[in-house]
Every structure is written in C-alpha cells, then in structure tokens.
Amino acid sequence: MGANCLAQTNALFRKNLVIQRRNHRSNCCLICFPLLICLLLGGVQMIVAIAYYASSAAHRPRIDCGYCTASTNSSSTDTVGGLVCPTECPLPIAPKWPPVLQLPPAPDDMDIGSSASTNLTGASIRRSKTPAATFLVTGTNQSFAESVMSNMLPKHGELNSAADISNIADFALGTDAMRFISNGAEELGSDFDHHNHLFFLQRSCTPNATLSFLVQEGSSNFTKDAECIEGLFLWREDSSVINSESYRVYYKEDTQANQIASAYDLTSSNLNKFNLIVSYNSTYKGDTQLSMSLSSLSFSPILLRVPRLLNLVSNAYLQLRGSDTKIQFEFIKDMPRVAQQELPIDISFLVGKLVFVWMIMLLFPVILSNLVYDKEQKLRTIMKMHGLGDMAYGIISYCYFLLLSLLYMLFLVFFGSLFGIKLFILSDYRVQFVVYFAYINLQISFAFLIATYFSKVRTASVTGYLFTIGSAYLGEYLFRPIFEDMSMSSLCPKSRLD
Numbered sequence: 001m002g003a004n005c006l007a008q009t010n011a012l013f014r015k016n017l018v019i020q021r022r023n024h025r026s027n028c029c030l031i032c033f034p035l036l037i038c039l040l041l042g043g044v045q046m047i048v049a050i051a052y053y054a055s056s057a058a059h060r061p062r063i064d065c066g067y068c069t070a071s072t073n074s075s076s077t078d079t080v081g082g083l084v085c086p087t088e089c090p091l092p093i094a095p096k097w098p099p100v101l102q103l104p105p106a107p108d109d110m111d112i113g114s115s116a117s118t119n120l121t122g123a124s125i126r127r128s129k130t131p132a133a134t135f136l137v138t139g140t141n142q143s144f145a146e147s148v149m150s151n152m153l154p155k156h157g158e159l160n161s162a163a164d165i166s167n168i169a170d171f172a173l174g175t176d177a178m179r180f181i182s183n184g185a186e187e188l189g190s191d192f193d194h195h196n197h198l199f200f201l202q203r204s205c206t207p208n209a210t211l212s213f214l215v216q217e218g219s220s221n222f223t224k225d226a227e228c229i230e231g232l233f234l235w236r237e238d239s240s241v242i243n244s245e246s247y248r249v250y251y252k253e254d255t256q257a258n259q260i261a262s263a264y265d266l267t268s269s270n271l272n273k274f275n276l277i278v279s280y281n282s283t284y285k286g287d288t289q290l291s292m293s294l295s296s297l298s299f300s301p302i303l304l305r306v307p308r309l310l311n312l313v314s315n316a317y318l319q320l321r322g323s324d325t326k327i328q329f330e331f332i333k334d335m336p337r338v339a340q341q342e343l344p345i346d347i348s349f350l351v352g353k354l355v356f357v358w359m360i361m362l363l364f365p366v367i368l369s370n371l372v373y374d375k376e377q378k379l380r381t382i383m384k385m386h387g388l389g390d391m392a393y394g395i396i397s398y399c400y401f402l403l404l405s406l407l408y409m410l411f412l413v414f415f416g417s418l419f420g421i422k423l424f425i426l427s428d429y430r431v432q433f434v435v436y437f438a439y440i441n442l443q444i445s446f447a448f449l450i451a452t453y454f455s456k457v458r459t460a461s462v463t464g465y466l467f468t469i470g471s472a473y474l475g476e477y478l479f480r481p482i483f484e485d486m487s488m489s490s491l492c493p494k495s496r497l498d
Helices: 001-021 024-059 065-069 143-151 239-250 307-320 355-361 362-376 379-384 390-418 429-451 457-485
Strands: 081-084 135-140 172-175 198-202 210-217 222-236 262-266 272-278 290-291 296-298 494-497
Touching: 001 024, 001 390, 024 355, 024 390, 135 143, 135 239, 135 494, 143 222, 143 307, 172 222, 239 262, 239 272, 355 362, 355 390, 355 429, 355 457, 362 379, 362 390, 362 429, 362 457, 390 429, 429 457
Parallel strands: 081 210, 135 222, 135 262, 198 222
Antiparallel strands: 172 198, 210 222, 262 272, 272 494, 290 296
C-alpha cells in the first residue's frame, strides 16, 4: 500500500512538471517579480543618495567632530544641558535636563497685557501675567488628600541662582509649550532653549519671583530664567465630577474655569497604603502618524511629562508620613549615540508597508487558481478514476506550492538585501526564514480551504487578488492603529506604595 502511494505521488509529480514546463514563462515572471520591485526601490534609493551627498558636499561646511571627543572628560556633570554635537558626530555623553511638568496653554481670550507669540516649533510664549496651574483632587478621605497636596510643591524662601542640576530638582518646573510634531533627539532639551518660557510652581508667589540657572549649550553657557506661578489644588467630590469638569474645560464649554494641568484620585489611600490614579491630557502627544494613499509616515510621540506628576505626589506622601526618604528625580537624558553617516531617508519605509505585504501575498491567488483549475477541467475527477488517492494528490500539490513559495521568498530576500533595502538587511535572516516559512505554510493551507468554494478559475482569481489587496488595507489602516501605539498607553497610570 505504501509503494502504491509512492508510485502515485511520483506519477503526479511528473505530470505537474510537464504542466509547469508549459507555463515556464509565467513561473519565471512570478519568481523574478521581487527582482523588479527591489531593483526599482534600490535604484530610486541610489539616485536619492547620490543627490543627497552631492548636495551635502556642495552646501555643507566640513564638520569637525574633535570638539565632541575632546569635551568628553571636560564636560561638567552637574550643569543643565551638555554637549551639542551634529548627527554626523558621535555623542559620547548626552545632555542632562531637569524633569518638567506639562502645563495647559493660556486661554486665547485672557488679557495678559501683551499678546502671546509662537516660535518655529509651535511653542507658545507668554510674556506677562500667567494664570495658576490647576490640579483637581479627589478621594475617599478628603482630609488626608488635602494633607498630601499641601506637601506637593516644595517650599522655597529667598530665591538664589541654582548652582547645579541637583538643586534645580527641588523645584517643580513646568512649561506651557505646545508642539505638533516631535523634535526627535532634541525633544528632551527643547524646554530649556532661548525661546520657550519656563515656570516653577509654588503655593504662593512673591512679586517678580524668578529662578535663574546656567544652561550649557555646547562650548558656551547662558542663563535661563523660570517665572513663578501658583499651583492651585481644588477638591472635587469624586472622579465623575473631575471627568465632567475636564471635558467642559477641554471643549471650552466652561469659559470661566481654569485650565486643568492634571488630576489626582487618591481613592482609599491613608497613612498605611497609597493608591493613586493620575489623569493627564494625552492629546499633548501630538500626531504620531501621517497617513497617505499608499504609505504612512511615523513620528516620535511628543513627551507627555507624566513621571514628574507621580514623583511629586510620591514625595508628598513620604513627607506626610514623616519619613526621611525622598525620591530624587534629578534629570532625564537620552542615550549616547554613534555618528550617523547613513542617508536619513529610506525609500523602502517611505513607500510604506503595503507594497511588501502585497509582494508576500502575491502567491495566494496563484495557488488558489491552480487548485481550482484542476476542478474546473475535471482533472481531479479523472485522476480519481485512475486510482489516485486524496493523500497523494494533497502531498504532491502541497510540496509543489511550498517549493514555489520558498523560491519566491528566497529571491525576495536575496534581491532585497542585494539592493540595500533595510527591511531585509536590519532583520536577522534566521528570524526572517522562520516568519516566512510559517506564513507560506499558512497561506497554502488557506488556499486549499478556500478552493473548495470555487468552481471557476476566473472567479477564484479575482477573489484571490481582491482578498490580497483588501486584507493589506485592513491590516494597515484598521487593525494596526488598534494594536500598535508608538506612544505610551492612553490609560491612566497607577501607582501604589504599601
């Protein structure tokens, strides 16, 4: 019985070879299709690279990276800021920046004595009287919540110029800068440049109270001033009241209410346990994706500055308990980086992922059409009449489509790597093999399943191509935004100290 099955498999394999030899042109075009796509993308990438480097050589001065290397040992570790190195140079020590709170922008209809201006990054600059930063508070124990909030903002008497970054960490700094697109690597220090206005929060401010400190900007220093504004903590009965008020303020239904910086829900906290829910405005993260017809451009999310909110209330709780422990949040910084000599634009990612999804799924309608062809031409019935079993037919058909798919994927990865497409170069080839091998097996199995519902090749072919195009669009524009989020979770972060 085993020999009979093997003989049937061998006969069917020879029959398929004869049929595919007649269709050798179609098969060669199918397998070489990745060559055409990769050649097109690689050629465009090469043209862009030549134009970019030619333009850079003609218009950019020669960059000397000696300063970044020589300043590694001499750079101060206690000052705000640090080295400023272009992307073409390595950055061995990243600048340090104090944590900052996100404050709401000034209302458009507020008379502040002088009009607000906007810099190139979209940051609003207020030059005069500033409203208080409002924080809403709720919980089951009002007296406990009020005691915690009374310790939220560190008290400072006579203000002096802060000597180093550890002294600045004792102040609750804030900014009302609004941005629409992230500044990328410069996002962390964008609040401490010459243009943006900086504040520090106090329970009450003396007239003209200002905090001054030095900021290192490469080889030079400048003085940055922070204006004092009051932090106002308002008690609300429960979280539903906070939600309702936040909604009305955000959509400007209540023009008389103060803009809300954030909200705290202390739930059932007491001196023995600390449960906390922090509410913040996630719309400050800006647009992280720009969708176009065939592709999408992704941007880094704008900082939401939530950690400082948790740090302040945690220290206030520890102080209320009479503990000497303090969570010192001195600075944030980026990772050191190496010199970036590569082209900043990658064509393969610019055209989007849909092109590559279509390339990989292109075999599905081909496999489906081949299976339905045997049904339409009654070849499957004739083979059964000659004693060909279902097992032999399934094994040889599956192996043939698997071999065709493996060759297709091999050519795709080979030509993609040959022409420098980063999608294939930056991914481990072993991981790619596992992913592609699993996918093509699922694709073949799915084609066998769907083939049972068709009796005409034309109908199956049209349906297969519509499924290929439609599923790629659904995955990119429907499921991807749901399951993939570049920014931090939109859910409220929770903190618990027991």
